[in-house]
Amino acid sequence: MLKDNFNDLLSFMVVARERSFTRAAAQLCVSQSALSHAMRNLEARLDVRLLTRTTRSVAPTEAGEKLLMRLGPHLLEIEQELAALRDTRDRPAGNIRITAGEHAMSAVLWPVLRPFMAQYPDINVEVTVDNGLTDIVDGRFDAGVRLGEQVAKDMIAVRIAPEMRMAVVGSPDYFQRAGVPETPEQLAHHRCINMRLPTRGGLYAWEFERDGRELRVRVEGQLTLNSLPQRIDAAQCGLGLAYVPEDTVLDALAQGLLVRVLEEWCPPFDGYHLYYPSRRQHTNAFALLVEALRHR
Template sequence: MLKENFNDLISFLAVAREGSFTRAAAKLGVSQSALSHSVRSLEERLSIRLLTRTTRSVAPTEAGEKLVNSLEPRFADIESELNALTEMRDRPAGNIRITAGEHAVDSALWPVLKTFLVDYPDINVEITVDNALTDIVSGRFDAGIRFGEQVAKDMVAVRIGPDISFAVVGSPAYFKTYGIPQTPQELQQHRCINTRLPTMDSLYAWEFEKDGRELKVRVDGQLTFNYSRQQIDAATLGLGLSFVPEDTVNSELASGQLVRVLEEWCPPFSGYYLYYPSRKQHTTAFSLLIDALRYQQHVPL
């Protein structure tokens, strides 16, 4: 029976995840040569190559991929059990890693964390802002935040925010020059500010709905961004129309810097959800964060 060194297994997993000895060594806090020696020793003991190395990249072989898939859930369970031991301390403690899009962080996560972190000073939270649909399991995140429709069916989803509406906005000067679109299809004759989707590396088709009729409109213009703040600034400057979450432009709409159009084509939809694997064993710290983020919908009396 092989009795492998756990450090070698951890080294191998780090290189496989990062796709680079350099990045894996930096993450583990060891030298690249020590890491390379550790992985090579593991391969020699197993008498099989686990990684394919080139001058530009490192990737698991078929055997390496099989070992990764076998080891990752087991190490995750061990890590979860070790984290759970912090429950024996006087105060909840632990580390939580979350991935979320820019708007989700600003509108749903950060407003809650500002109080949560003060109440629980021994809980550390790492936030990765990423508008792509990150795989939280392979990325070693405890949870992610996305719109409900974007959450995979095998995940547990907890609603953490109210319904959201998107808005088509432009400056008064823009509409004076180019006119006001009366239907979504007319946007194709306007200067629009595009959004680049990081997951598919494609431009986002603006989505509309009215009386059960759904439309997707591909727009064109001078500018393309992958974050909404620049889109709002560009629209305020009269450089085109933007399609952004309504709450991000409330102040500009109130001041008259921006004007909203096609509102009847932009109904609200369910907002953000915190999601995580159903097999995850919660630490006290993670359970407290779920409770803090959970959206309490107020029903009028």
């Protein structure tokens, strides 16, 4: 009875967290039908409905939410103790889950992870690429990566990259046709490649600063793309101006494929930080990854 309850309660936690039998079954390495059957058995034993199911979604009931709030900290504590026990082995081991944006993943995380994974074969790392401001506690991530100014005050933040700059770029052909903007306000007369914000759904306003004067410019254009490589490619194809991290276009600028404008309006700003909850006890494996990522 205890074993069945524990296994099914753990499964319930995953289903309630993921709000999906499909995703929960994948994490638990069981079939959806077996997982659904386990949830029905748990509800029958407890004589209370824990999940509301529809054809498209699943969500915890009021009773399920209460159970989730009460069980969550205890199961997390058990996971941490087991992880700490694994740390007593000769070789560091464990699982680490991180969420990061597309640019942070390619520019900062991946160059470090390649040698790190080879050095520590018993450490498993899962990175979810998400440009939204993901709640790492709710998503059960060990850490996230954000720009320094975006990290909440109650988090521990470790700098993992130098300062960054943005760049407004376009193709030589585009500037021959449309002219060169001399101020951010003149972008209103140009075709620009927009990016939609994943959190609020609005279009990203390009941010500029010069001599203490800050500007946020709403641009317009034919294209809206969330993928960074495609925004750069579209600019190279002459489809408009792109506003992208400077490091992503240095080669294209050197080769003359792109031309940079408004550089004096794009000062450096705080770069990427790895952040995580201060109250969470982390494993030796996590500490090793933090040190590997730490900017020096």
